[in-house]
Amino acid sequence: MRDAFKHLTFVAGALSACLAFSTAALAQDNSATQGDSSVTVESENAVIGDTETEEAVKAGITRDTGWYPKLRIGGSASLNWNRNVDGVNDGTAFSFGVQLKGALDGVYKNLEWQNKLEIEHQQTKTPSIDHWIKSTDKFDFQSLLLFRIPGAEWVGPFARFRLQSSLLPGYYSTDKDLVVRFYKFGTKIDEKEGVKLLKVRALAAQDQVKLSSSFEPLLLSESAGFFISPYSTEMLNINFTAGVAGQHLISDGGFVGFDDDDDDAYYDVIELKDTNSFGVEGQLTLDGVFVGYVNWSLSGSIYYPIIMDEDHGLKDEELIHSDVEAKISVRMASWASLDYALTAKLHPFVTEKWQLTNTILFNIGFDVF
Numbered sequence: 001m002r003d004a005f006k007h008l009t010f011v012a013g014a015l016s017a018c019l020a021f022s023t024a025a026l027a028q029d030n031s032a033t034q035g036d037s038s039v040t041v042e043s044e045n046a047v048i049g050d051t052e053t054e055e056a057v058k059a060g061i062t063r064d065t066g067w068y069p070k071l072r073i074g075g076s077a078s079l080n081w082n083r084n085v086d087g088v089n090d091g092t093a094f095s096f097g098v099q100l101k102g103a104l105d106g107v108y109k110n111l112e113w114q115n116k117l118e119i120e121h122q123q124t125k126t127p128s129i130d131h132w133i134k135s136t137d138k139f140d141f142q143s144l145l146l147f148r149i150p151g152a153e154w155v156g157p158f159a160r161f162r163l164q165s166s167l168l169p170g171y172y173s174t175d176k177d178l179v180v181r182f183y184k185f186g187t188k189i190d191e192k193e194g195v196k197l198l199k200v201r202a203l204a205a206q207d208q209v210k211l212s213s214s215f216e217p218l219l220l221s222e223s224a225g226f227f228i229s230p231y232s233t234e235m236l237n238i239n240f241t242a243g244v245a246g247q248h249l250i251s252d253g254g255f256v257g258f259d260d261d262d263d264d265a266y267y268d269v270i271e272l273k274d275t276n277s278f279g280v281e282g283q284l285t286l287d288g289v290f291v292g293y294v295n296w297s298l299s300g301s302i303y304y305p306i307i308m309d310e311d312h313g314l315k316d317e318e319l320i321h322s323d324v325e326a327k328i329s330v331r332m333a334s335w336a337s338l339d340y341a342l343t344a345k346l347h348p349f350v351t352e353k354w355q356l357t358n359t360i361l362f363n364i365g366f367d368v369f
Contacts, residue, residue, distance in 0.1 A: 064107065065107055065108050065109065066106075066107060067104065067105070067106050067107075068103075068104070068105040068106075068107070069102075069103070069104045069105075069369060070102065070103045070104075070367070070369065071100075071101075071102040071103075071367070071368040071369055072099075072100070072101045072102070072365050072366065072367050072368065073098075073099070073100050073365060073366060073368060074098070074099045074100075074101075074363050074364055074365020074366065075096065075097060075098045075099065075363070075364055075365070076095075076096065076097045076099070076122070076361045076362060076363050076364070077094075077095065077096040077097070078093075078094070078095050078096075078361075078362075079092070079093075079094050080092065080093040080094075081093075082127075089126070089127040089128050090127060091126075091127025091128075092125075092127065093124070093125065093126050093127060094124070094125045095122055095123065095124040095125070095135060096122065096123060097120065097121060097122030097123070097136060097361070098119075098120075098121055098122075099118075099119065099120050099363065099365065100117070100118075100119040100120075101116075101117070101118050101119075102116070102117045103115065103116045103117070110147055110148045110149070110150055110153065110156075111145075111146075111147050111148075112144075112145070112146050112147075112148070113143070113144070113145050114142075114143070114144040114145075114146070115141075115142070115143045115144075116140075116141070116142045116143075117140070117141050117142075118138060118139075118140045118141075119138065119139055119140075119167070120136050120137075120138040121134065121136060121137050121138070121167055121168070122134065122135045122136035122137075123135070128175040129173050129175055129206065130206045131173065131206070131208070133171070133173050133208075134168060134170075136357070136359070137166040137167055137168055137170075138166070139163075139164065139165045139166060139167050139215070140162070140163070140164050141162065141163045141164075142160065142161070142162045142163075143160065143161045143162075144158060144159075144160045145158065145159045145160070146158040146159075146227055154228065154229040154230060154232070155226065155227065155228050155229070156226065156227060157224070157225070157226055157227075158224065158225060158226065158227045158241060158243070159222075159223070159224045160222065160223050160224070160241075161220075161221070161222050162219075162220070162221045162222075163218070163219070163220055164218075164219045164221075165215045165216070165217070165218045165219065166212070166214070166215065166216070167214065167215070168214055169210055169212060169213050169214055169216075170210070170211045170212035170216075170254070171208040171209065171210050171211065172203075172208060172209050172211055172257075172267060172269070173206075173207075173208040174203055174205060174206075174207065174208070174267070175205055175206065176205050177202075177203070177204055177205050177265070178202075178203055178265050178266060178267050179200060179201070179202050179203065179265060179266050179267070180200070180201045180202075180203050180209050180266075180267045180268075180269065181197055181200055181266055181267070181268045181269070182197060182198040182199045182200070182201075182255060182269055182270075182271070183195060183197060183198065183258060183268060183269070183270045183271065184196075184197075184198050184270075184271050185270065185271040185272070185273040186273075186311075186312075186313060187258075187270055188313070189258070189259055192258075192259070192268070198271065203267070211254060211255045211256065211269060212251075212254035212255065212256075212272075213252060213254065216250070216251060216252050216254045217249055217250060217251045217252075217254055217272055217350060218249075218250040218251075218252075219247070219248070219249055219250075219347070220247070220248040220250070221245060221246065221247045221248070221303075222245065222246050223241075223243050223244065223245035223246070223281050224243050224244060224245075225241060225242050225243015225244060225281075226241070226242060226243060227239065227240065227241045228240045228241075233288070234288060234289050235288045235289065235290065236286065236287075236288045237285075237286065237287050237288055238284075238285075238286055239284070239285045239286075240282070240283070240284050240285075241281075241282070241283045242280075242281070242282040242283075243280070243281060244278070244279070244280055244281070245278070245279060245280065245281035245303055246276070246277065246278045246279075247275075247276070247277050247278075247279075247303060247305065247321070248275070248276050248277075249272070249273075249274060249275045249276075249349050249350065250274055251272030251273060251274055252274075253271070253272075254271075254272045255269040255270060255271055255272065256269060256270060256272055256350060256351050257269055257351070258270040272350065273310050273312075273349075274310070275308060275309065275310040275312070275349045276308070276309045276310075277305035277306075277307060277308040277309070277349075278305065278306060278307045279303060279304045279305040279306040279307070280303075280304055280306070281301065281302065281303045281304075282301065282302050283299065283300070283301035283302075284299065284300055284301075285297065285298070285299040286298045286299070287299075293330065293331040293332075294328065294329070294330050294331070295327075295328070295329045295331070296327065296328045296329075297325075297326070297327045298325070298326045298327075299323075299324070299325050300322070300323065300324045300325075301322070301323045302320060302321065302322055303320075303321040303322075304319060304320055304321070305319055305321070310349075312348065312349055314348055314352075318348060318352070319348060320346070320348075321346060321347055321348065321349075322344070322345070322346040323343075323344075323345050323346075324342075324343070324344040324345075325341070325342070325343050325344075326341070326342045327339070327340070327341045327342075328340050334367075335364060335365060335366055336362070336363065336364050336365075337362075337363050337365070338360075338361075338362055338363075339359075339360070339361050339362075339363055340359070340360050341357070341358075341359045342356075342357070342358050342359075343355075343356070343357040344356050344357075
């Protein structure tokens with residue numbers, strides 16, 4: 001049942017995105033009657049940059065009724081060879097990745113519907129592991145509906161939906177012999193020795209064990225409230241949203257790393273649990289364009305659940321969910337860019353540890369439209 005719901009959600013989202021993009025393409029044929037000539041290609045691209053179409057409105061561009069689609073497909077690759085380097089395993093390390101960034105904005109007078117889809121996946125081969133392992137796996141879809149109050153377009157109500165997950169199953173790989181211990185949901189680290197294990201598996205060097213399935217865990221969230229855009233220029237845009245929110249974690253029996261003690265011969269994982277919650281949320285976003293080819297953004301959000309259907313043994317500040325993301329992109333050509341991204345996530349219903357991702361990539365991509 002959970003598998004069916006999970007895949008049904010994904011299929012529905014994919015079909016909606018395809019339908020929306022198709023509608024946008026048809027709408028472009030009638031753009032002359034929609035009056036969108038007020039936005040030139042040069043001015044829009046200067047602000048949108050790295051497919052961040054939704055930021056065009058926030059940057060102060062006046063857009064008339066119509067559809068504003070954008071789709072960029074790209075990839076990245078790296079090769080590294082080492083021999084007799086202190087602290088580095090001898091051998092060749094290779095990685096390659098693919099990216100898809102799409103956006104679709106619909107505008108009708110003071111009503112705007114902003115949609116954004118980001119898919120990133122990267123596979124890496126290291127000298128210490130014989131097989132390929134995924135180093136990046138991101139599926140992120142956001143849909144934002146907002147109404148700009150006439151005479152005060154910088155403020156108004158909004159409603160947002162977001163889906164976050166991974167494309168492929170998750171595995172743990174090892175370069176040494178060890179034992180994987182599977183603990184049940186709710187186990188505490190200082191009490192784990194007295195808890196009955198769900199199962200135990202001996203893992204030989206160069207072997208791997210599956211911890212999660214495709215699109216698992218799946219995080220669905222929805223929120224509604226008010227937005228404020230108090231300052232908006234090409235170099236700096238400030239946007240703030242606050243309101244009530246709901247969050248749904250669908251795990252389908254997956255596991256996540258539990259204990260990072262590397263001094264023993266064990267790798268401990270703990271069972272994830274489906275959780276539905278309701279609370280309050282706030283988000284601050286800063287972004288802009290430095291010199292026409294350097295785009296940057298910094299965003300942070302906090303979600304605090306008030307009502308939950310599962311007791312995770314957390315209280316007060318331990319319940320805070322946080323997301324921080326910083327990006328800077330240097331456009332070297334219309335088809336190439338050098339990108340840096342730092343992502344920090346704290347989702348205590350998944351793990352009580354900060355999840356950190358630090359990436360520098362040379363990307364090659366092409367705008368489909």
